[in-house]
Amino acid sequence: MHYRLRGQNFRDQRLFGTSRGMVNYKYDKGAKLKKDFHIHTKYCNHAVGEMSEYVESAISSGLEEMGFLEHYEVGINYYRKNWLSYEELTIYYEEGLKLREQYGSKIKIHLGIELGIHLSQIEALQKGLQKHPWDHVGLSFHYLPFEPYHINVCSGSTHNLQPMTDYGIQQAVQVYFDTLQAGIQAIDADFLCHFDVLWRNYPDIEVTPEIEKRINQILELVSKKKMALEINTSGFLHRGEQYPATWILAKAHQLGIPFVVGSDSHAPDQIARYFDKVEPLIEFVMSQK
Numbered sequence: 001m002h003y004r005l006r007g008q009n010f011r012d013q014r015l016f017g018t019s020r021g022m023v024n025y026k027y028d029k030g031a032k033l034k035k036d037f038h039i040h041t042k043y044c045n046h047a048v049g050e051m052s053e054y055v056e057s058a059i060s061s062g063l064e065e066m067g068f069l070e071h072y073e074v075g076i077n078y079y080r081k082n083w084l085s086y087e088e089l090t091i092y093y094e095e096g097l098k099l100r101e102q103y104g105s106k107i108k109i110h111l112g113i114e115l116g117i118h119l120s121q122i123e124a125l126q127k128g129l130q131k132h133p134w135d136h137v138g139l140s141f142h143y144l145p146f147e148p149y150h151i152n153v154c155s156g157s158t159h160n161l162q163p164m165t166d167y168g169i170q171q172a173v174q175v176y177f178d179t180l181q182a183g184i185q186a187i188d189a190d191f192l193c194h195f196d197v198l199w200r201n202y203p204d205i206e207v208t209p210e211i212e213k214r215i216n217q218i219l220e221l222v223s224k225k226k227m228a229l230e231i232n233t234s235g236f237l238h239r240g241e242q243y244p245a246t247w248i249l250a251k252a253h254q255l256g257i258p259f260v261v262g263s264d265s266h267a268p269d270q271i272a273r274y275f276d277k278v279e280p281l282i283e284f285v286m287s288q289k
């Protein structure tokens, strides 16, 4: 079992070529999926259940590895705090270490963060990254700035849908991709989460040649930064298909980008959800040339 050493930052590890391989995302052809790398906890304020209950659930689901991936956001003006504060990162991390000790013979537990891109807060976000030797970092874009507040683009609640209409969907698409691109460039992370989540509430956004080009550019950047792409199974519940869409996965595979599978669990019984759909999906995508 390899974990990042305390005090080492990702950039150093990249230099020595030892980063990312710390958590092995490799999917073996024909193998059953036994790793779920996107699991939240009660500490983000919108998930339920003790961390130990997630571990128990992962063990009874037959997983060999699980990755907690808690929300970290800075400078977001939203009606509720849906993420961990800088101080709470330590509470979460230390509880995770205890569980790792307690359950170590049954399951490998990884502790990571889902970092919300906010371009004016890169320095503060890096501080959270460096606070603990996280096993993995997922990059996401959740909050669209709409003065004086932020809109959660991943949420299906009316709190967000009306302001989004006022903001303008086409404009949101532009800002979403611009921000992702700049964020991936600025922050060293392990994988990109729920890449096309904007289509959750707006399935009719047309994938124009321009949008396709943007998606391809971002995938090329993901590949250049040696990141993986997440297959997020919460999409099956939200829109009948994983995030991101299959054609994006096929494109990523052509570029040699590895996949990470995550359930985005916000309750213990969501661990490994829809994994039975992902196994044939990965086989299919990998068979595409």
Ligand SMILES: [Zn+2]
Pocket (backbone or CB within 6 Å): 114, 140, 142, 154, 193, 194
């Ligand atoms: Zn997310």
Ligand SMILES: [Zn+2]
Pocket (backbone or CB within 6 Å): 038, 040, 114, 264
């Ligand atoms: Zn998440």
